[in-house]
Amino acid sequence: MKKFLNFSAYFLIVTSAGIAITGTHFSGTYSRWIEVPRSSGVNGVFVGLVILLAVKKYYKGKKEPIEYSKCPNCGESYFYSKLSKGICPTCNVATIDLNKYYEKHN
Numbered sequence: 405m406k407k408f409l410n411f412s413a414y415f416l417i418v419t420s421a422g423i424a425i426t427g428t429h430f431s432g433t434y435s436r437w438i439e440v441p442r443s444s445g446v447n448g449v450f451v452g453l454v455i456l457l458a459v460k461k462y463y464k465g466k467k468e469p470i471e472y473s474k475c476p477n478c479g480e481s482y483f484y485s486k487l488s489k490g491i492c493p494t495c496n497v498a499t500i501d502l503n504k505y506y507e508k509h510n
């Protein structure tokens with residue numbers, strides 16, 4: 405989904421940049437070059453950039469990998485990458501992202 409959104413945004417930016425520079429746009433509907441106000445191309449570039457930034461911001465918080473985690477049962481801290489699926493090897497329960505653990509327990 406992220407790649408698709410990024411691709412769409414880049415496509416929009418490239419297309420719009422073309423319009424902004426040349427003032428024309430090849431229309432698939434009319435099968436010919438049509439005149440387009442350059443301002444709409446400039447707007448399109450901005451819209452594309454806004455989409456790119458929004459996608460970046462949206463996925464930033466979601467995809468961040470967990471570095472350290474803590475077991476809510478025994479309180480042991482782990483390197484998350486060393487655990488199998490984030491499970492505490494002692495208690496066999498899911499460990500919690502250390503940052504989130506301290507948000508909750510402070």
Ligand SMILES: [Zn+2]
Pocket residue numbers: 475476477478479480492493494495496
């Ligand atoms: Zn444990």
